[in-house]
Amino acid sequence: MNEIKKTYKNYVGGKYLRSESGKTFRIALKSEFYEVPLTSRKDVRDAVVAAKKGFTEWQKLTPYNRTQVLYRLSEMLEGNIETYQQILEDSGLSKSKAKEDTKQALDSLIWYAGIADKWEQMTGNLNPVAGEYFNISHQESLGIVFTLNSDENSLNQLLLNILPSLVTGCSVISFNGDNSIMALKLAEDINNSDLPAGALNILSGKFDQIIDDVSNHVEINAMAIYKQLPSTDKKIIRENASKSLKRIFINPPVSGLESLLPFIETKTVWHPKGR
Amino acid sequence: MNTWEYAESIESSSIVSIEKKYGIFFDGQFQSPNSKKYLKTISPSTEEVLSSVALGNQSDIDSAVESAKSGLKVWSKLSGTQRAKYLFKLARLIQERSREFAVLESLDGGKPIKESRDFDLPQVAANFFYFAGWADKLDISWNTKGLKPYGIVGQIIPWNFPLLMLSWKVAPALATGNVVILKPAESTPLTALLFAELCQEVGLPPGVFNLVTGDGTTGAALVQHPDVSKIAFTGSTAVGKYIQNETADRDIGLTLELGGKAANIVFNDAAIDQAVEGVVNGIFFNQGHVCCAGSRLVLQEDIHDEFVSKLEKRMQSLRVGNPLDKNTDIGAINSKEQLDKISSLVNEGIAEGGSIFQTDCDLPTDGYWFRPTLFTNAQPSYKISREEIFGPVLTTLTFRTPEEAIEISNNTEYGLSAGIWTEKGSKILWAADRLQAGVIWANTFNKFDPSSPFGGYKESGFGREGGRHGLLSYLKVQS
Numbered sequence: 001m002n003e004i005k006k007t008y009k010n011y012v013g014g015k016y017l018r019s020e021s022g023k024t025f026r027i028a029l030k031s032e033f034y035e036v037p038l039t040s041r042k043d044v045r046d047a048v049v050a051a052k053k054g055f056t057e058w059q060k061l062t063p064y065n066r067t068q069v070l071y072r073l074s075e076m077l078e079g080n081i082e083t084y085q086q087i088l089e090d091s092g093l094s095k096s097k098a099k100e101d102t103k104q105a106l107d108s109l110i111w112y113a114g115i116a117d118k119w120e121q122m123t124g125n126l127n128p129v130a131g132e133y134f135n136i137s138h139q140e141s142l143g144i145v146f147t148l149n150s151d152e153n154s155l156n157q158l159l160l161n162i163l164p165s166l167v168t169g170c171s172v173i174s175f176n177g178d179n180s181i182m183a184l185k186l187a188e189d190i191n192n193s194d195l196p197a198g199a200l201n202i203l204s205g206k207f208d209q210i211i212d213d214v215s216n217h218v219e220i221n222a223m224a225i226y227k228q229l230p231s232t233d234k235k236i237i238r239e240n241a242s243k244s245l246k247r248i249f250i251n252p253p254v255s256g257l258e259s260l261l262p263f264i265e266t267k268t269v270w271h272p273k274g275r
Numbered sequence: 276m277n278t279w280e281y282a283e284s285i286e287s288s289s290i291v292s293i294e295k296k297y298g299i300f301f302d303g304q305f306q307s308p309n310s311k312k313y314l315k316t317i318s319p320s321t322e323e324v325l326s327s328v329a330l331g332n333q334s335d336i337d338s339a340v341e342s343a344k345s346g347l348k349v350w351s352k353l354s355g356t357q358r359a360k361y362l363f364k365l366a367r368l369i370q371e372r373s374r375e376f377a378v379l380e381s382l383d384g385g386k387p388i389k390e391s392r393d394f395d396l397p398q399v400a401a402n403f404f405y406f407a408g409w410a411d412k413l414d415i416s417w418n419t420k421g422l423k424p425y426g427i428v429g430q431i432i433p434w435n436f437p438l439l440m441l442s443w444k445v446a447p448a449l450a451t452g453n454v455v456i457l458k459p460a461e462s463t464p465l466t467a468l469l470f471a472e473l474c475q476e477v478g479l480p481p482g483v484f485n486l487v488t489g490d491g492t493t494g495a496a497l498v499q500h501p502d503v504s505k506i507a508f509t510g511s512t513a514v515g516k517y518i519q520n521e522t523a524d525r526d527i528g529l530t531l532e533l534g535g536k537a538a539n540i541v542f543n544d545a546a547i548d549q550a551v552e553g554v555v556n557g558i559f560f561n562q563g564h565v566c567c568a569g570s571r572l573v574l575q576e577d578i579h580d581e582f583v584s585k586l587e588k589r590m591q592s593l594r595v596g597n598p599l600d601k602n603t604d605i606g607a608i609n610s611k612e613q614l615d616k617i618s619s620l621v622n623e624g625i626a627e628g629g630s631i632f633q634t635d636c637d638l639p640t641d642g643y644w645f646r647p648t649l650f651t652n653a654q655p656s657y658k659i660s661r662e663e664i665f666g667p668v669l670t671t672l673t674f675r676t677p678e679e680a681i682e683i684s685n686n687t688e689y690g691l692s693a694g695i696w697t698e699k700g701s702k703i704l705w706a707a708d709r710l711q712a713g714v715i716w717a718n719t720f721n722k723f724d725p726s727s728p729f730g731g732y733k734e735s736g737f738g739r740e741g742g743r744h745g746l747l748s749y750l751k752v753q754s
Contacts, residue, residue: 122418127742129724130401137728137744231524238523242516245533245734250526258419258752266744268728269707269715 007035008180010043010186010204010212013050019043027181029090036180041204041213047173047201048219051144054198055171056164059141061196062119070113070167073193074106081106084155085183091153105156112163119168119260132273139171139264142247143221146214148207150226151178157254158182161226164252164259166200173201173220180204183259208233215240222247224262226254232273281594284601291379293465295330299335299488300471303481309334314490316464320598320607320642328464331487336496339456339485339505343427346454346482351424353480355411355452362407362450364477369400372473376466379749380438381598383465385607385643386561388599398723399442401740405725406446409746413451416746421753424452425505425528428749429497432467433510434460434609435564435665441467443740444507445484446725451749453505453552456485458497460611464488498522507748508532509566511663512689530738530748532566532730534663535691538684539569539720540706542677543578545696550584554669557694557720558645559593562605563667564613564618566735568694569720570664572671573683576716579673585649590647591634596719605667608643617645618664624650624659629670655686663689675700681709690732694720713739 007024009016018024023038036042061069077084081102088098124138145165150157158179166172176183187202207227214220215237223237223246234250241248249262296313298305308329329335340719350358369376373396380391381392417526428448432440437459448455459467467486474484487493491514498521505528508518515531522529539557541550573581598606608614611672625631629650636730638644648668653660659670674680684693693712695703703717716722723729728744730736738748 024528125743127724127726127728129727131722131724133719133722135724135727137742207670230489234526235524239520242519245512245516245519245531245736247737253752256419257417261747261752263418265713265732266728266730266739267707267713267715267732268742269717270719270722270727271717272719 003091008037008184008204010037010039011184011191011202012043012047013053013201014191016187020046027178027241029087029181034181034253036184036204039175039203039210041210043203044210044213044217047203048144048217050116050198050201051171052171052198054196054201055144057196058171058199059169063120064212066116066167066169067113069194070116072226073189073195074109074113076189076192077109078106083185084182087185088153088155093153101154101156105159108156108159112167115260116167119257122257123261123264127268133172134271134273135268137266137268139266142263142265143170144173144219145170145263146175146223146226148223149174149179149227153179155182155186158186160254160259161224162200164254165224168260170263171199173177173203175203175205177205177207211236212240215246216243218244220246222249222263224249224252226251229268248254281602285597286378286599286601288378288382288599291382292327293379295326295490297326297464297468299329299331299339299466300486301339301482302345303475303479303589305471306338307520308332309338314461314488316383316462318382319609320639321643325383326465328468328488329491331458331489331496333496335487336456336493337531340427340500342482342485343454343456343583344482344502346480346485347426349455349480350483351452355413358450358452359407359410361477362446362481363409366400366403366407366472368473368477369396369403373397373400376438376469378599379469381606384434384437384463385598385609387603389601389603390561393473395436395439397606398725399438402442402446402725406450409447410450413746413750416743420753422750423753424749425751426453427456427503428453428507429456429458429500429503429507430459431458431494431506431508431510433498434463434564435561437463438466438470440509441470444509447740447745448507448749449483451746453749454483454485456487456503457495458487458489458498461490479600495521501525502527505749507738512736515736528751530739530740531736532738533691533734533736534689535568535731535735536571536661536663536687536689537567537569537575537692537712538571538693538710539694540573540680540684540696541575541578541582542680542697542702544698545574546698546718547578547582547585551582551589551697553694553696553718553720554586554591555589556638558669559605559667560721562608562645564609564665565721567714567721569692569694570669571660571678571684572669574671574673575680576673576675578602583649583671587649590649593634595636595644595646596639605647608645608666611643613665614645615644617664617668620659620662620664621648621668624657624670627657627659629653629657629659638648639655655683661687675692677706681706685711686732691735692716
């Protein structure tokens with residue numbers, strides 16, 4: 001029928017925004033077309049501003065609070081689970097596969113929600129230094145993380161690309177290509193959970209159009225690339241990143257404690273013991 | 276206020292025997308470099324030529340890589356416990372020959388014997404002991420799946436703590452099952468060469484530890500070699516950026532321990548005399564050639580005059596001179612090049628309007644020396660407040676509120692270390708949470724331990740060395 005069903009918007013700083021360029025691109029689901037924003041360099045810069053504010057607010061929450069916010073998101077997701085299943089089916093999955101994927105997605109969200117107030121107990125420790133000192137290594141969030149999400153037709157994979165950095169207290173700019181409908185749909189549930197504005201921002205577009213702007217942006221502290229990229233793109237990213245020693249993670253782990261490790265900085269504090 | 280003069284107490288250098296010429300070390304042997312070229316290494320305290328060492332080129336790196344490949348075949352078949360035994364044995368041998376190493380370090384690098392003897396060498400041995408014990412416990416070190424060594428690791432180390440930086444790099448790399456190609460600094464190769472002899476003595480399988488001396492071009496050849504799967508570098512931020520850029524087309528492991536411009540914050544409720552000691556140690560330790568040196572004194576305004584007066588008095592008692600004299604506090608600047616860099620930055624500080632205090636002391640006529648220097652009346656925008664000087668130069672900035680102290684301290688691209696001086700516990704924890712730095716020393720400074728992770732935030736690099744966290748610099752997480 002080739003009818004344009006719906007125009008999705010980017011989700012930045014807790015608001016739904018069109019690209020400032022006014023440009024969109026088309027994604028076909030089943031026999032219908034959807035228009036999604038074609039994120040511009042200016043949109044990226046605006047997202048960084050939003051993510052900076054979001055980082056401050058997300059950091060203010062206690063780990064216990066972060067667990068509750070993410071659990072709340074799982075409740076929202078569960079309430080709308082059929083919508084996600086429909087998107088998956090419209091994108092080519094069988095009914096049973098779509099159902100299985102959304103079930104796994106919920107499980108992933110529950111797993112990550114529950115680790116927000118625990119991971120630091122697994123990554124930090126006292127150090128038995130030779131001397132009369134209290135010495136502890138604990139972890140802090142890296143800051144603003146840009147994630148290039150996998151294009152896989154999967155809600156579960158989408159969440160596994162977002163949650164590792166988000167759960168460590170980073171603010172996230174999540175960039176999506178072919179999977180944008182799913183991601184922008186997820187933005188609606190994010191908006192209805194209690195995540196602070198700007199902590200998670202969802203953009204859609206063509207990565208090769210913004211690759212330089214993202215990798216050159218000094219206020220993005222890290223990039224996590226969950227998509228398979230040609231080596232030429234990886235080279236561009238790492239060359240640009242070297243100007244400010246941006247942390248680059250190419251295809252990092254997507255499960256377990258190891259998925260969190262890229263997004264933390266270890267801080268070690270010493271203090272003498274004495275009377 | 277002249278007090279009694281110290282009598283000289285010179286450590287004898289007869290304990291070391293230095294060869295006229297050294298080759299590169301691979302396949303478990305010293306061999307002539309393919310480059311057929313050599314560099315002179317001098318003593319910065321006398322400018323006397325100590326020896327000639329190979330200037331390794333691309334072809335020498337190729338030889339080392341081939342050696343490392345055969346070393347890896349053997350090393351990867353050993354059990355963790357077998358690897359541990361080699362490292363324990365190396366630790367023991369280092370202890371046994373520590374006097375020799377210490378003298379050699381002070382001769383080649385210019386640092387005071389009391390530091391090489393009482394700090395560097397005990398820490399070197401401790402690093403081998405500590406990481407030896409991890410070699411057979413990697414499976415229980417982290418709650419993660421499938422930690423695997425990288426294989427061939429290229430390591431490039433600086434001239435400020437030559438053997439200590441070798442131990443920070445080599446001990447964890449070997450413990451985790453990697454093999455190593457090490458490129459020591461151009462101006463301080465001698466203790467690494469002596470370490471290679473120790474590897475022969477303990478019967479470390481050939482190719483497990485390889486050493487290529489040389490200059491920046493040698494390091495570049497190592498970084499560019501396609502069969503090196505991990506680079507670990509300690510040095511300047513500029514070179515760290517070069518390495519990240521140079522390796523952009525390869526999926527390799529990279530850890531960088533780079534520069535710093537640490538704030539040492541003194542609150543008005545600090546124990547002042549202790550803080551003065553800590554500030555002096557923080558900047559003048561090892562001639563200020565320390566990446567984590569407390570080079571910015573961030574002082575609460577109402578104690579400025581009292582603190583600076585005590586600080587100047589304490590600085591005046593620092594003894595500058597012969598590194599082999601056991602009374603020496605501050606030795607020689609490592610090289611002519613570094614001395615020129617320090618002098619030029621200090622001159623800019625004066626030109627920008629900083630008030631300078633330098634101690635009144637005689638300097639030897641030969642060699643490279645710089646007087647302990649304090650700047651007051653400096654602005655955060657001055658070059659001396661922003662750039663790493665890597666010398667015995669302290670810049671003072673003042674603040675009124677704790678929030679302002681944090682803002683000044685974090686106002687830098689660097690984030691390696693920071694110091695906090697206050698008697699109030701809650702203020703320490705408050706400040707420690709807000710300072711963007713990988714190592715925070717509260718009511719102490721410049722403390723190190725093999726079990727304590729070290730490494731920076733922001734442009735001070737990434738990755739940690741030391742402790743359980745240091746293992747992850749040499750292990751890939753396989754998902």
